[in-house]
Amino acid sequence: MLKMQHLSKVYRTHMVETHALRDFSIHVREGEFVAVTGPSGSGKTTFLNIAGLLEEFSSGEFWLDGVDVRGLNDDARSKLRNEKIGFIFQGFNLIPDLNLFDNVDVPLRYRGYGAAERKKRIEESLSRVGLSSRMKHYPSELSGGQQQRVAIARALAGSPRLLMADEPTGNLDSLMARGVMELLEEINRAGTTIIMVTHDPELAARAQRNVHVMDGQVTDFDAEPALRVKARDTDVEAAVA
Amino acid sequence: MEIRPIISALMRSKVAMILIGLQVALTLAIVCNSLFIINQRFEHMRRPSGMNEADTFWFGSTGFGQGYDARATQLADLQLLRQLPGVVAAAPAWSVPMSGGGWSTGLNLQPKQKTSTADTALYIVDDHAVDAFGTHLIAGRNFKPEEVVNATFGDSLHPAAIIVTKALADKVFPGGDALGKQVYLDDDPPTSTIVGIVDRLQQPWTNSKTIEYTTLVPAHMPFGNFTRYIVRTEPGRRDEVMKLVEQKLAESNPSRIIGKMRTIEQTRNDAYSNDRAMMIILGTVIFLLLTITALGVVGMASFWVTQRTKQIGTRRALGATRFDILRYFLTENFLITTAGLVVGGVLAYALSLWLLTHVADAKLLPWYYVPVGFVSLWLLGQIAVLGPATRASRVPPAVATRSV
Numbered sequence: 001m002l003k004m005q006h007l008s009k010v011y012r013t014h015m016v017e018t019h020a021l022r023d024f025s026i027h028v029r030e031g032e033f034v035a036v037t038g039p040s041g042s043g044k045t046t047f048l049n050i051a052g053l054l055e056e057f058s059s060g061e062f063w064l065d066g067v068d069v070r071g072l073n074d075d076a077r078s079k080l081r082n083e084k085i086g087f088i089f090q091g092f093n094l095i096p097d098l099n100l101f102d103n104v105d106v107p108l109r110y111r112g113y114g115a116a117e118r119k120k121r122i123e124e125s126l127s128r129v130g131l132s133s134r135m136k137h138y139p140s141e142l143s144g145g146q147q148q149r150v151a152i153a154r155a156l157a158g159s160p161r162l163l164m165a166d167e168p169t170g171n172l173d174s175l176m177a178r179g180v181m182e183l184l185e186e187i188n189r190a191g192t193t194i195i196m197v198t199h200d201p202e203l204a205a206r207a208q209r210n211v212h213v214m215d216g217q218v219t220d221f222d223a224e225p226a227l228r229v230k231a232r233d234t235d236v237e238a239a240v241a
Numbered sequence: 242m243e244i245r246p247i248i249s250a251l252m253r254s255k256v257a258m259i260l261i262g263l264q265v266a267l268t269l270a271i272v273c274n275s276l277f278i279i280n281q282r283f284e285h286m287r288r289p290s291g292m293n294e295a296d297t298f299w300f301g302s303t304g305f306g307q308g309y310d311a312r313a314t315q316l317a318d319l320q321l322l323r324q325l326p327g328v329v330a331a332a333p334a335w336s337v338p339m340s341g342g343g344w345s346t347g348l349n350l351q352p353k354q355k356t357s358t359a360d361t362a363l364y365i366v367d368d369h370a371v372d373a374f375g376t377h378l379i380a381g382r383n384f385k386p387e388e389v390v391n392a393t394f395g396d397s398l399h400p401a402a403i404i405v406t407k408a409l410a411d412k413v414f415p416g417g418d419a420l421g422k423q424v425y426l427d428d429d430p431p432t433s434t435i436v437g438i439v440d441r442l443q444q445p446w447t448n449s450k451t452i453e454y455t456t457l458v459p460a461h462m463p464f465g466n467f468t469r470y471i472v473r474t475e476p477g478r479r480d481e482v483m484k485l486v487e488q489k490l491a492e493s494n495p496s497r498i499i500g501k502m503r504t505i506e507q508t509r510n511d512a513y514s515n516d517r518a519m520m521i522i523l524g525t526v527i528f529l530l531l532t533i534t535a536l537g538v539v540g541m542a543s544f545w546v547t548q549r550t551k552q553i554g555t556r557r558a559l560g561a562t563r564f565d566i567l568r569y570f571l572t573e574n575f576l577i578t579t580a581g582l583v584v585g586g587v588l589a590y591a592l593s594l595w596l597l598t599h600v601a602d603a604k605l606l607p608w609y610y611v612p613v614g615f616v617s618l619w620l621l622g623q624i625a626v627l628g629p630a631t632r633a634s635r636v637p638p639a640v641a642t643r644s645v
Contacts, residue, residue, distance in 0.1 A: 045642055048642060049639045049642055052558065052642075053638075054557075054558055054637070054638040054639040054641065054642065055637070055638075055639045074562070074563060075562045075563075075564075078557065078560055078561060078562045078563075078565075078638075079560070079562075081558065081559075081560050081638070082559065082560020083560075087558050087559065087641065089555070089641060089642060090642075090644065091644065093551065093552075093555040093558075093641055095250070095552050095555070095556075096253075097249070097250035097251075097253040097254065098246055098249060098250055099249070102246045102249060105246065106246075106556060106559050107559040107560050109243060109246075110556075110559065110560035110561050110562075110565060111560065138253075154559070158560075166642050
């Protein structure tokens with residue numbers, strides 16, 4: 001699903017050069033639930049931004065669902081992002097002036113679906129997160145946990161193959177966090193690949209696999225699930241090695 | 242197109258939208274009416290006087306001292322003027338078009354008419370006047386020298402022959418058969434015969450409602466020691482001839498003062514100075530209004546882009562292209578402007594109706610001003626929002642994951 005090899009990201013100003021990622025290699029298979037952990041400033045968010053096509057990388061190789069991302073222009077990256085990836089942000093990032101229906105509708109409009117198709121998908125995804133009765137409500141009328149559920153519904157509405165979650169429970173209390181995690185696990189069980197960036201070890205422990213990032217490099221990782229070993233390809237082995 | 246969600250979002254933050262919409266509405270109402278008034282003034286100013294304005298000038302001569310013979314001086318002056326090189330024609334003329342001062346009377350078809358058939362300006366001239374004004378006879382003939390009578394100021398004028406403008410002829414004789422007809426220049430007989438019709442010669446008063454109704458009366462009639470002349474020169478020689486005339490007339494009779502020589506172009510300039518001032522003021526108002534409206538749109542859009550940076554980043558992260566973001570802000574502006582313009586269209590006609598009932602000579606705003614104003618303000622709004630919208634489209638999607 002996602003493969004990065006020897007990837008680096010350097011931020012340059014006229015005074016300073018910061019290596020946010022260096023020689024970064026990772027392979028996430030389809031259907032996996034991977035937690036990326038690491039302290040603040042370790043490069044987790046940079047990895048998430050690059051993996052989510054929100055940011056370009058400086059060098060290395062990156063394939064997303066078989067597509068070589070290098071050299072894609074901004075429009076192509078937007079299209080790929082819209083089709084393949086669903087985002088869940090720490091701060092939910094719902095649009096406050098739109099009701100839940102319209103919030104979930106945002107990525108679907110950019111996909112170019114017709115009105116009937118969009119309505120069906122919105123209703124299905126809001127129903128999946130248990131908020132179908134509140135479609136006309138605005139984000140400010142919901143609790144934090146509910147807002148994150150709306151964000152998950154928005155991410156799922158376009159049937160993405162990869163869900164990128166950036167500290168999805170970071171702004172929630174433990175009860176709500178548990179609910180959101182259960183929902184993510186359920187989504188993963190249904191076949192969607194999830195990459196979750198978190199610094200919470202408890203949450204990370206619930207993922208199938210943990211990748212630890214430090215100083216812009218993968219410093220530790222769990223073995224891949226036994227059931228999936230057969231599916232491992234040689235590129236990944238090389239990358240991990 | 243995201244029209245419905247944009248409208249929904251706008252309805253959640255109405256104040257800014259209403260303020261900008263109102264600004265657009267007022268701008269449309271004021272700009273449409275101001276442009277209409279400017280156009281009216283422009284049309285008012287560009288009406289042809291019927292004269293050869295480029296090559297003609299006029300001036301007065303005031304005699305002084307005992308024994309000054311105004312009538313003899315006038316005849317001598319005219320003889321001298323007509324012999325000067327570059328002069329095409331010269332005539333006595335109490336007044337000229339656009340000069341602002343002159344005589345008028347009622348022109349009647351019956352003696353003792355209670356209401357005149359038409360009000361007309363009187364130009365007291367001689368048989369050279371048609372040439373001197375540079376107007377054109379379109380029917381009949383010019384005055385004969387013997388028809389030019391000697392008159393004294395204050396006399397009641399009953400000329401045997403008169404020349405009228407076509408507009409006046411058509412007004413008095415709508416059947417188009419004015420030539421040779423008898424009319425009364427005063428309440429009493431005798432009548433005057435229309436011997437000629439000129440295509441056009443305006444009255445001296447630019448705001449007159451009967452500005453095209455003019456009558457030429459053949460008479461030598463100095464006003465005391467004062468006489469006025471009109472001189473037409475060969476094309477391009479006006480300024481040169483003006484100097485020569487001043488010099489020769491001063492030499493010919495030192496017992497008089499030659500007044501300031503004025504070209505017809507200067508006369509037109511002075512006559513329409515108020516119209517021009519009005520046009521400049523209204524033009525300035527339009528410019529300022531459009532500038533303020535454009536700045537308002539830029540300010541609002543810039544504020545919204547700054548306020549929504551995270552939201553824009555989120556939209557980009559969710560798959561919006563740069564063009565999608567640009568289009569979002571252009572559409573949003575288009576919708577606000579359209580709402581303002583609909584209100585503004587109603588206001589424009591309301592203002593026009595108010596002017597119609599409160600301002601003399603006001604006319605109802607023609608229908609096409611509002612659609613033209615619509616399109617212009619739409620364009621202005623779109624151009625104004627283009628900068629902030631472009632800035633919005635450059636917000637990177639990575640902003641979505643930033644916590645500050």
